[in-house]
Structures are given as structure tokens and as C-alpha cells.
Amino acid sequence: MKARISVPTGAVVYDLPLRHRFRGLDRRQGMVWETPAGWTEWSPFPEYGPAEAAVWLRAAAELAERGWPAPVRTVVPVNVTIPAVGPDVACRLAAESGCRTAKVKVAERGQSLGDDLARVEAVRAALGPAGRLRVDANGAWDVDTAERALRALNRFDLEYAEQPCATVPELAELRRRVARHGILIAADESIRRSGDPEKVVAAAAADIAILKVQPLGGIWRCLELAERLGLPVVVSSALESSIGLAAGLALAAALPELPYACGLNTARLLAADVGEPLVATGGALPARPGWQAASAREGAASTSQNGVLTAAPYVPDPARLASVQAAPALAKAWRQRLAQAQFELFRDS
Numbered sequence: 001m002k003a004r005i006s007v008p009t010g011a012v013v014y015d016l017p018l019r020h021r022f023r024g025l026d027r028r029q030g031m032v033w034e035t036p037a038g039w040t041e042w043s044p045f046p047e048y049g050p051a052e053a054a055v056w057l058r059a060a061a062e063l064a065e066r067g068w069p070a071p072v073r074t075v076v077p078v079n080v081t082i083p084a085v086g087p088d089v090a091c092r093l094a095a096e097s098g099c100r101t102a103k104v105k106v107a108e109r110g111q112s113l114g115d116d117l118a119r120v121e122a123v124r125a126a127l128g129p130a131g132r133l134r135v136d137a138n139g140a141w142d143v144d145t146a147e148r149a150l151r152a153l154n155r156f157d158l159e160y161a162e163q164p165c166a167t168v169p170e171l172a173e174l175r176r177r178v179a180r181h182g183i184l185i186a187a188d189e190s191i192r193r194s195g196d197p198e199k200v201v202a203a204a205a206a207d208i209a210i211l212k213v214q215p216l217g218g219i220w221r222c223l224e225l226a227e228r229l230g231l232p233v234v235v236s237s238a239l240e241s242s243i244g245l246a247a248g249l250a251l252a253a254a255l256p257e258l259p260y261a262c263g264l265n266t267a268r269l270l271a272a273d274v275g276e277p278l279v280a281t282g283g284a285l286p287a288r289p290g291w292q293a294a295s296a297r298e299g300a301a302s303t304s305q306n307g308v309l310t311a312a313p314y315v316p317d318p319a320r321l322a323s324v325q326a327a328p329a330l331a332k333a334w335r336q337r338l339a340q341a342q343f344e345l346f347r348d349s
């Protein structure tokens, strides 16, 4: 039977400023609402059409429909994410984060390999030799450029390179070329936007899979995908508010193995949030961020019926949520977008 995913009329459209320009954005927008199981988020990037936005909506609906999996760890190690800023800012962001792993954006439009080298060098200096340093090119390089850039950047000892090229065949070719230099390849966009994540494995195109809850349709789908792929997994955010980040944390906390720091410390990139930002201390985030607030409110720990501890959603702060509410025209546009995504899901179901 077809069923629409209903979103309460009280859903809030947020409009958050970023501290630094990130993936071409200066602001991040999305919708959040409270379900009987807690707060959830729907925030597809602005350029995504209804079909892709519908996948993100499926993820937003899962908390109320199915709940979250039980965590198998209490803390999640995370990386600091360094935007395509100058070396001085990059060094400061890495140092003040307290993280022992950094992900540095490279291959930004309008910048050169020299800019990337300067930024990565500065972050390596901030982390020290024991820190882990990965780069993310968001698919911007062709294979030859990627090979040249990664060999140059690897003098700063890369943990891995995330989506250096756009397509799966390019990643596979590049991976073959750089393997002898000990450079690992992680697939991000090729996992979440190609329509067929298993192509990455079939083509031997990556050593590591980046999983993101909203783009892949929810925590449970990510857990199933991780099992099918059989690759080490890094959970990353889609630059959500702290409500969306909590879902990423629930996934990271539930994965049987978590060999790498996760990209979930991105609340640092936002200049405002829907409540107290979920920001790491000592390079880790608590696996169940909403638990303290929820248990304080309800006077009891959140446990499921059989007494097993459950992952808990994030609880926003009403005053902060009100302060980041979008202007009426933007809110209207988001409600129209939501209606299109709902229709898309209804048509496909």
C-alpha cells in the first residue's frame, strides 16, 4: 500500500551561516521536526532534484518508522575538516580542534596544487608526525592530475585520498597507479551518487567507503551497505545541523568495526546551530549525544523495552532553533521542495 511520509506542519526550516565557504556554500539550509521518537532532519543540498531529495527524506523518516540501531561503542573518534582556506587558518583550525586526524579539502576551483601543498603542509605541522591526514578532492581531478597531485601531497604522509576523481573507472585506474606509493583511495560521491555503490567494489576502485546517512537513505541502509561492500567504512556528515549529525553518530556507533576517525565533527564549520553544537572534545564525540538531555528531561535513561540501551536523537534548544529559522520566502521554497520529494517517494513506493 502506498503511504506518504508525513511531516508535521510545525517543521522548522533552518538557515545557518558557515564560518568558511565549503563545497561552494556560504550557508546551509534544511528542515527539522520532532517525531514521537525524537528530532529528525531533512537537508538535501540545494542543487539536488526531487529524486535524490526523496532518498534523503527516507532517511529522515526512519527514526520514527523503525528507530535507530543499538550502539556497540560509547565514543566515536572524529576528524577535523579543513575547508580550502589559506595555510594560517588551516593550521589554526587543526590545532584548536583537538583532533588527531584531519581531512583537508583540496582541488578547490580557482586554486592551484601549490595552494593544496601549502594547506596540507600547515595541517601536518599542526597535527605533528603522529597525526593522521587525509585529503578530499570531491572528484575534481582527472587521473593524470590526481596521480601527480597525490604523489606530491603524499610527502606529508596521507592516510588516504577521498574521491580524487569523479568516476568509478577513473578511481580504479588511479588506484592501480598509486598503490605502489602506498596511497589508499576512498570513495564518497561514487558510493552515494552513482546509483550503484557495489560498482566501486566490482571495479576494485577504492580501499575505503565513505557512508553518509541522508544521501544513502538512512542508518539501516548504511549498515546493510557496509556489510555488502565489505570495505572499511568512514561515516561522514552531509554538513547537517547537530540534529542530522546525531544520526551519523548513531550509524558510527552501531557499525561492527570502525577503523578510521569519522567525518562527523562538522558542526565546527557552522557559525550557528539548532542547539549546543555537537563538537568533539579530545578528538571524539559521545555515541549517544541526546541521552543526557533526554534523560534529564524525562528523568530516566532511554532504554528499549528489553532494557538494551538505545541510540538517542539530539534535542535542539528552542531559543537557538527559533534564532536560526529561515526567512518566509526560503521556508516556502523548502516546503515546496518537500512536497516534491514526498510525491517522488509516493510514486516510487
Ligand SMILES: [Mg+2]
Pocket (backbone or CB within 6 Å): 136, 138, 162, 163, 188, 189, 210
Ligand atoms: Mg567527500
